[in-house]
Amino acid sequence: MIKNVIFDCGQVLIRYNEVEIASNYTDNVSDAEILGKVGMSRKYWEKFDRGTLLEADYLKQVKQEL
Numbered sequence: 667m668i669k670n671v672i673f674d675c676g677q678v679l680i681r682y683n684e685v686e687i688a689s690n691y692t693d694n695v696s697d698a699e700i701l702g703k704v705g706m707s708r709k710y711w712e713k714f715d716r717g718t719l720l721e722a723d724y725l726k727q728v729k730q731e732l
Contacts, residue, residue, distance in 0.1 A: 705732050 676682045684702030685695075692698050705711075705728045713719035719727075 700732065704728055 667678060673679060685698050686702075688696040688702035689695070696704040698718065710719065710724055710728055714721070714724040
């Protein structure tokens with residue numbers, strides 16, 4: 667009997683490109699590159715994805731760095 671199924675989405679099941687994702691929020695390619703690099707950096711994203719960094723705090727910290 668199968669008890670657990672684990673999905674590894676990032677670059678396995680789903681193509682993951684930070685700049686493409688960030689380009690949904692700006693038409694400027696340079697801005698999308700910066701936003702993708704900062705907003706989805708491991709520095710913030712892993713904590714946010716894990717649930718140990720609240721959305722409000724994530725946004726605040728990313729905005730400060732930008």
